Amino acid sequence: MEVKTVGIACDHAGFPLKQFVLEYLEKKGYPVKDYGTYSDASVDYPDFGHALGEGIESGEVYPGIGICGSGEGIAMTLNKHQGVRAGLAWCKEIA
Secondary structure (H helix, E strand, O other), X not given: OOOOOEEEEEOHHHHHHHHHHHHHHHHOOOOEEEOOOOXXXXXXXXXXXXXXXHHHHHOOOOOEEEEOOOOHHHHHHHOOOOXXXXXXXXXXXXO
């Protein structure tokens, strides 16, 4: 089975969780492309959501993980991209 590159992006509120998920995926052997942000300094989630969405749309990465303060903002941004369907998953039963 081919291992796909997983894309991940976040805003400042999602930075700690993104770092945790990134380390977990890398430990499990998944190739990961990090679209940022790279610190907890205040940023706008659409900047990073669009970067991830473009990566998914182009086939550079699949699947993608978007993290922001509520989860809704980055999901709405991702859903603006052709072929991307993002939703909010706050627990494993919903995911």
